[in-house]
Amino acid sequence: MQDQLNVHKLADPKDAGPLYLQIREYIQRQIADKVYNIGDILPSELEYQKQFNVCRITVRNAINELVINGLVERTRGKGTVVLEKKLTENVSKITSFSQELANRGLEAHTSFVGVTIVRAGPTVSEGLGVGPDDFVLNIRRIRGTREYPIVYADSYFTLDRNLPVDKELYYGSLYTVIQEHCGINWKTELFPHSDIFEAIPADDNQAQILGIDPGMPILKRISKTKDKDGRVFEFAFCYHRGDKFSCSVVF
Numbered sequence: 611m612q613d614q615l616n617v618h619k620l621a622d623p624k625d626a627g628p629l630y631l632q633i634r635e636y637i638q639r640q641i642a643d644k645v646y647n648i649g650d651i652l653p654s655e656l657e658y659q660k661q662f663n664v665c666r667i668t669v670r671n672a673i674n675e676l677v678i679n680g681l682v683e684r685t686r687g688k689g690t691v692v693l694e695k696k697l698t699e700n701v702s703k704i705t706s707f708s709q710e711l712a713n714r715g716l717e718a719h720t721s722f723v724g725v726t727i728v729r730a731g732p733t734v735s736e737g738l739g740v741g742p743d744d745f746v747l748n749i750r751r752i753r754g755t756r757e758y759p760i761v762y763a764d765s766y767f768t769l770d771r772n773l774p775v776d777k778e779l780y781y782g783s784l785y786t787v788i789q790e791h792c793g794i795n796w797k798t799e800l801f802p803h804s805d806i807f808e809a810i811p812a813d814d815n816q817a818q819i820l821g822i823d824p825g826m827p828i829l830k831r832i833s834k835t836k837d838k839d840g841r842v843f844e845f846a847f848c849y850h851r852g853d854k855f856s857c858s859v860v861f
Contacts, residue, residue, distance in 0.1 A: 618661055629664055633672035641681060641692055652690040704800050707753055708783045716755050724750040725777040734766045737834060737845030747773055749780060752819060760854045762819045765846040800843055803834040820851050827852035
């Protein structure tokens with residue numbers, strides 16, 4: 611710890627930006643370089659104050675920035691704890707879950723797949739634009755890392771999309787299956803149409819699926835994806851762990 615807290619001279623704010631942002635970036639680099647790992651306690655504000663030779667409010671502003679960015683959490687009685695960074699999905703465009711995790715140095719893992727043909731019913735029929743008695747393909751998956759699940763996805767497709775019913779194909783990327791079996795380039799031919807988000811407490815079933823305690827917050831997402839002809843391609847209900855997932859919107 612002593613080596614980590616050697617006095618560190620900050621650059622002139624006129625050249626390198628406000629001191630608190632320089633401190634924030636310094637700590638971010640240490641977390642990225644595994645000087646501090648998930649669950650570690652950061653030095654106290656007083657220790658940082660001495661290390662950087664700044665006032666306490668400057669250190670506090672730097673730590674507040676890290677809290678806002680979801681990198682650390684202030685814990686009563688313990689101090690500032692390094693958190694695991696949440697998976698953040700840009701819902702303004704179609705994204706691959708596997709690629710999002712890969713961008714963070716993680717490998718996507720699917721722990722469960724269920725593929726069935728079911729009657730649409732009133733809710734799915736409205737979402738897909740079919741009759742309630744029409745049959746549709748239902749693909750259910752639990753996805754995350756090998757250590758923990760992140761999302762339970764309950765997706766519906768019309769049968770004329772000709773998606774395969776072999777569940778073994780869906781343990782990898784859904785979009786790869788779509789491209790290989792439907793001939794649709796998801797990066798250029800599929801587009802977000804609508805997303806409705808609702809924060810809800812996990813019921814017993816959702817908690818068991820996602821590996822959390824009942825009552826913990828999850829993010830329910832109801833989404834529609836359309837193809838280049840403006841027809842709904844996928845209608846889905848997704849349930850994301852609130853401690854592992856966040857979303858962003860770019861206008």
